[in-house]
Amino acid sequence: MRATILLSHGSDSSPEATKVSTLAALAEARGWRTRRPDYREDDVHGHAGSVAPRLARLGAAIAACEVPPVLVGSSMGAFVSALASLQHPVAGLFLMATPPAIPGVDSALDVRHDVPTLLVHGWRDELCAVDGVYAFAARRRLPLLTLDDDHRLSGSLPVIEQQFALFLDALA
Secondary structure (H helix, E strand, O other): OEEEEEEOOOOOOOOHHHHHHHHHHHHHOOOOOEOOOOOOHHHOOOHHHHHHHHHHHHHHHHOOOOOOEEEEEEOOHHHHHHHHHHHHOOEEEEEEEOOOOOOOOOOOOOOOOOEEEEEEEEOOOOOHHHHHHHHHHHOOOOEEEOOOOOOHHHHHHHHHHHHHHHHHHHHH
């Protein structure tokens, strides 16, 4: 059994969301343990109000892992996973539809320099414009896969699965 992967869903979503469920199944088939924290209780506080409780919940999940986990997140789950990587040791970050900032939150998107990271974003993302994540990726020299899709990335799930498999293989 390999290390644990913590998959964080977006706002107005759940641990059963399509992307995190699909990627969890793929990881489990490859010998990884997965956990999907449930942030629905935190999300009732709104976008800005959910960041701190989500960080606390994810931090507790990270602390429960025997070795640094891989963090996977979509939207708000990606934003919080990135911030958690600044506070806790993690083995990798796979971030989808990531907002570069959350209005009302002092912290902007950031990651540790020594953590393998892949950003996946839709060219037509109506909630988190690609320009912001593109600028972030350029500043940090991070790989960014841009797809002809919207915020949900539902039309690109097969490509995302392929990239996630390659990402996990590189970490293994």
